Amino acid sequence: MRxxxxxxxxxxxxxxxxxxxxxxTTIRIxxxxxxxxxxxxxxxxxxxxxxxxxxxxxxTVQLSDLLAGYSPIFIKSYGNGSVATASFRGTAASxxxxxxxxxxxxxxxxxxxxxxxxxxxxxxxxxxLHGGSSMTETSGSLxxxxxxxxxxxxxxxxxxxxxxxxxxxxxKRYMAKIQSGKGRFRSVTRLMSDxxxxxxxxxxxxxxxxxxxxxxxxxxxxxxxxxEFYIRMKDExxxxxxxxxxxxxxxxxxxxSYEGASRNEFQNDRQFRAQVEYRDFSKxxxxxxxxxxxxxxxxxxxxxxxxxxxxxxxxxxxxSWYNRFKISMNISERWSLSSAxxxxxxxxxxxxxxxxxxxxxxxxxGGITLHGQWQATGxxxxxxxxxxxxxxxxxxxxxxxxGFELQLPVRMPxxxxxxxxxxxHKPALNDLxxxxxxxxxxxxxxxxxxxxxxxxxxNTKDVWKQEITLFYSLIxxxxxxxxxxxxxxxWEADNVKKVYSRxxxxxxSSRMNLGGGILRANGNYAYTRTTNENAVPSVxxxxxxxxxxxxxxxxxxxxxxxxxxxxxxxxxxxxxRRYTQSSNEYTHFENVxxxxxxxxxxxxxxxxFAHIDLTTRIKIHNLLDVxxxxxxxxxxxxxxxxxxxxxxWKN
Numbered sequence: 001m002r003x004x005x006x007x008x009x010x011x012x013x014x015x016x017x018x019x020x021x022x023x024x025t026t027i028r029i030x031x032x033x034x035x036x037x038x039x040x041x042x043x044x045x046x047x048x049x050x051x052x053x054x055x056x057x058x059x060t061v062q063l064s065d066l067l068a069g070y071s072p073i074f075i076k077s078y079g080n081g082s083v084a085t086a087s088f089r090g091t092a093a094s095x096x097x098x099x100x101x102x103x104x105x106x107x108x109x110x111x112x113x114x115x116x117x118x119x120x121x122x123x124x125x126x127x128x129l130h131g132g133s134s135m136t137e138t139s140g141s142l143x144x145x146x147x148x149x150x151x152x153x154x155x156x157x158x159x160x161x162x163x164x165x166x167x168x169x170x171x172k173r174y175m176a177k178i179q180s181g182k183g184r185f186r187s188v189t190r191l192m193s194d195x196x197x198x199x200x201x202x203x204x205x206x207x208x209x210x211x212x213x214x215x216x217x218x219x220x221x222x223x224x225x226x227x228e229f230y231i232r233m234k235d236e237x238x239x240x241x242x243x244x245x246x247x248x249x250x251x252x253x254x255x256x257s258y259e260g261a262s263r264n265e266f267q268n269d270r271q272f273r274a275q276v277e278y279r280d281f282s283k284x285x286x287x288x289x290x291x292x293x294x295x296x297x298x299x300x301x302x303x304x305x306x307x308x309x310x311x312x313x314x315x316x317x318x319x320s321w322y323n324r325f326k327i328s329m330n331i332s333e334r335w336s337l338s339s340a341x342x343x344x345x346x347x348x349x350x351x352x353x354x355x356x357x358x359x360x361x362x363x364x365x366g367g368i369t370l371h372g373q374w375q376a377t378g379x380x381x382x383x384x385x386x387x388x389x390x391x392x393x394x395x396x397x398x399x400x401x402x403g404f405e406l407q408l409p410v411r412m413p414x415x416x417x418x419x420x421x422x423x424x425h426k427p428a429l430n431d432l433x434x435x436x437x438x439x440x441x442x443x444x445x446x447x448x449x450x451x452x453x454x455x456x457x458x459n460t461k462d463v464w465k466q467e468i469t470l471f472y473s474l475i476x477x478x479x480x481x482x483x484x485x486x487x488x489x490x491w492e493a494d495n496v497k498k499v500y501s502r503x504x505x506x507x508x509s510s511r512m513n514l515g516g517g518i519l520r521a522n523g524n525y526a527y528t529r530t531t532n533e534n535a536v537p538s539v540x541x542x543x544x545x546x547x548x549x550x551x552x553x554x555x556x557x558x559x560x561x562x563x564x565x566x567x568x569x570x571x572x573x574x575x576x577r578r579y580t581q582s583s584n585e586y587t588h589f590e591n592v593x594x595x596x597x598x599x600x601x602x603x604x605x606x607x608x609f610a611h612i613d614l615t616t617r618i619k620i621h622n623l624l625d626v627x628x629x630x631x632x633x634x635x636x637x638x639x640x641x642x643x644x645x646x647x648x649w650k651n
Contacts, residue, residue, distance in 0.1 A: 043373045043381035044403025044419045045136065046453055046469055048072075048507055049127035051522070053560075055120060057569070057602075060165045060173050060644060063118035063126075067146070069573060071128060072505045072526040074554055075115065079634045080169070081198055081220040081250060084116040088143030089131060089471055090501040090530030090550045092478075095142035095425055095445075097134065101149055101242065101275060103292040103322050104138060108346035108363060111428030117248055117269060118148070119192045121163075121175045122226050125149040130505070131471055132421030132449040135401045136371055139387055140425040142447040142475055150242065152186040152230045153179060158651035168640035171196035181230075188228040195221045202635035203627050206257030215635055217262070218253040222246075236281040244273040252302075255633040261306045270297040286328040294320045314358075316350040333375070340369040348429050359433040365391035365426075379407035383419075391426050396444075399424065413457045420450040427493070431479055437492040442479060445495075449473040466508035475499045478532075498534040499547065503527045517563030525555035532582065542582035549631070551576040553595075565606050572599040580632045596628035615646035 050058075050070035058066040064084035068075040076093070077084040085093035094111035097104055098118075106113045127147050134141035153159070158180055165173040176191040197219050204213035224246035231239045252265040275292035295318070302312040321344065328338035343366040351358035367389040375381045387399040403419025425445040432440050451471040458464040478497035484490055509522035530550050532542045546552060553576035560569040578593040585591040602619035618641070625639040 042136075043375070043383045043405045044417050045133040046130035046417065046419070046451055047127055047133060048130065048467075049125075051509065053520070054522075054558075055123065055126065058120045060163055060175055060642075061120055062116045063120060063123070063146075063148075064115035066120050066126070067115065069556055069571060070522070070524070070558070072507070072524040072554070073128070073144075073146075074526070074528075074551060074575070075630075076549055077116070077630045077634075077636070079215075079218065079253070079631075080200060080637050081194075081196060081218070081222075082116065082252070082634075083114050085112050086115060086146065087550060088128075088141075089473065089503065089505075089526075090528040090547065091143030091473075091475070091499075094428060095140070097138050097141045097145040099138060099145055099147045100273075101277060101292075102288070102290045102324050103273070103275060103294065104344075105294065107296065107318060107428070108320060109316055109318050109348045109350060109429050111431070114269075117222070117246065117271070119175075119190075119194075119224055121177060121192055122150070122190050122224070122244070123148050124151045130469065131451050131473065132401050132403075132419050132423060133451075135385055135387060135399070135421050135423060136369075139367060139389055139399060139423065142423055142425050142445065142449070142473065150188070150226075150228055150240075152188055152228070154186070154232065156650055157182045160649045161646065162648075163644060163646040165642055165644040167196075167642035169196050169198050169200055169637070171198070171642075184232040186228075186230040186232075188226075188230070190226040190228075191224070193223045200635060200637045202256070202638065204256050204635075205627075206255065206633050207259055213256065215253050215256075217251045217265070220248065220250040222248045238279045238281075240275075240277040240279075242273070242275045242277075244271070246271045256635050257633045261304060264301070264303040264305050266301055268299045271295070284330045287326070289325045290322070291324075292322040294318075294322070310354045312352060313354040314350070314352040316348065319347045321345045335375075336373045338369075338371045340371075342367050346429070350430075350434070357435040359429075359435055359438070361429055361433050363392060363429065365389070379409075381405040385421075389424075396424065398422075415455040416453070417455065418450070418452040421448075423447040423449060427479060431493045434493075436490045437481065437484070439493045442493060443477045443495050445475055445477050445479060447473055447475040462510070462512040464508070464510045464512075467506070469505040471501075471503055471505065473501045475501070496534075497532050499530060500533045501528065501530040503529055514561065515563065517561055520560045520562070521558065523555065523557040525553075527553055542584075545582060545584040546579055548580055548582060549578050549593075551578050551595075565608070567604050569602045569604075570599075571601070572597060575628075575630075593629055593632060596626050597624070598626055598628070599623045611650055613648045615644070615648070617644040617646070618642070619644070 050066060054066065054070040064075050064077060067073045067086065074087040075084055076087060086096045087093065088096040097106055098113035128144055129137060130144045134145035138145055161177040163175040172195050174193045178189045180187045200215040202213055202215060204211055226244045229241045248269040250267050252267060254263060272295045275290060277290040280287035298316050300312055300314045303310045324340065324342045326338060326340035330336050345364055347362045349360045367387055369387045371385040373381065373383045382404050383402065385401040389396040389399060399422055401419060401421030406416045408414040408416055424447065427442040431442055432438050451469050453467055453469040455467040476498050477495040478499045479493055480496055481491045481493050484492050504527040506525040511518060511520050528550060529552060530547045531544050554574060556573035558571045560567055574597050576595045580593065581591045600619060600621045600623055602617055604615060604617040607614040620641055622637060622639050627638065628636050630636060
């Protein structure tokens with residue numbers, strides 16, 4: 001009876017969807033036809049982005065939640081509030097680069113980025129470059145890259161957005177975004193606090209007999225502040241400065257299968273980022289220069305309190321300095337050319353005081369990119385790109401990429417796009433120098449990628465967009481950590497795999513008038529087959545088998561119906577079977593993670609006054625109370641709830 005009441009409540013109380021700040025300020029006008037010659041742009045690139053409403057509905061959560069619900073990326077999460085990484089087209093977490101305003105936030109030490117430490121309220125725009133398309137902005141993205149951007153709102157002067165959220169497990173979130181300034185100056189301040197006891201009830205299938213249980217010692221506290229300054233000069237020039245300070249304290253719970261004595265285990269992260277940026281826009285030229293600094297301190301501690309034995313007491317400090325300059329020119333209506341140069345410096349100091357090991361090392365890396373685009377005809381565009389990279393006194397002169405874009409001769413706008421490229425990913429510093437197990441002789445991972453897309457868009461008053469992509473990649477010298485070849489107790493890094501990845505990505509979005517309101521729908525589906533191809537069948541049973549933790553099938557769907565100040569939202573996501581052993585055994589309950597659906601719904605209401613909009617939103621997460629895991633023996637929350645109150649003020 002309680003579940004029926006919750007469903008009726010969720011689908012009976014709603015509010016208008018938001019786009020800027022807290023409200024969708026779309027102005028509906030009669031259909032307008034715009035006819036113009038198409039200038040060279042992102043020809044042949046596979047690009048996607050969560051829409052502005054997705055960003056707004058996810059303002060109180062982290063980037064990992066946004067991408068899990070609104071993109072084809074598979075997010076591997078260790079639990080609510082814990083580390084979350086991205087798998088793009090079946091590749092490893094280190095093969096997905098996270099770029100913030102041109103700064104690469106992947107750890108030079110580990111090679112990956114923790115998406116659970118990226119508040120969505122700190123983002124104004126987000127987009128994905130799939131596969132080889134990421135070569136236009138960065139290298140090493142064997143799967144793809146995630147791009148985040150901040151930009152001021154020059155159309156308004158003073159405005160503020162404040163949000164308070166209460167959720168299950170004694171979770172409290174506070175968010176604020178304040179913009180001030182007038183004329184050619186803007187200041188934007190963003191603040192975030194997220195605290196939770198995180199004592200999640202779950203059904204424990206990892207012990208015998210199985211039983212109902214509660215996750216203990218999983219509480220966390222995260223807070224962050226981002227200050228931005230923007231000055232817009234004459235002739236569309238702009239200077240920006242950004243300062244980001246963040247802290248995260250997380251207790252790490254034991255595995256649900258663990259029945260020994262309790263342990264004291266936690267991880268603390270401290271980050272400071274600073275950036276200055278210059279942009280110059282004109283009709284024929286765009287100039288972008290930036291310089292940034294990123295410092296991260298991580299402390300990991302694990303102790304058995306009953307015997308006071310410290311297993312790990314590891315402290316690492318990462319410092320990076322980034323410099324990038326890019327110039328793009330429209331040579332004519334058919335030709336465009338861009339060139340970019342980068343020079344970065346990294347310094348890592350890692351020490352495990354309990355084991356008396358670690359390392360200290362630095363790295364200088366740089367690169368030059370040349371990217372030419374040619375609109376051969378009104379319907380055909382071509383591009384050619386090359387990156388030259390330098391790192392660790394090694395020079396890689398040729399990393400090429402090329403592609404096309406063709407407008408098909410049919411009534412409905414249909415675009416055929418394709419690209420093919422080489423790519424490579426250098427080992428992280430842990431892979432090279434971690435003691436014990438690091439391997440200074442590691443080769444860079446080399447990838448060959450290609451994709452072919454068909455994009456369609458309706459030209460009626462109802463908007464319907466869809467795109468289907470076939471992708472293929474072959475990655476050689478894949479780096480993995482495995483038990484030491486000499487039989488020692490530790491693991492070591494080596495180039496042992498050739499990985500073959502292929503599949504299909506599908507995305508659609510639509511908007512139509514229905515019952516006096518607006519119905520919106522969008523969804524993603526990914527079929528990803530990623531297998532190890534160079535194992536010896538008689539020795540290694542992983543040959544031709546799906547890589548661990550990569551689902552073959554995954555997808556998500558969102559529906560919303562807006563009527564005046566009311567909106568109803570529903571969402572569901574599917575994750576297919578994942579294997580936890582390279583042999584893909586699934587007869588034993590420890591070797592497979594079963595498929596699962598997670599469904600949610602929410603309802604909102606806006607109360608509008610002269611200069612203030614007040615918003616209430618109630619959301620039911622995991623509506624059907626599904627018991628599931630994304631990482632073996634790490635429970636995810638069942639049905640839980642959140643209530644959000646927001647205020648937007650505009651002068």
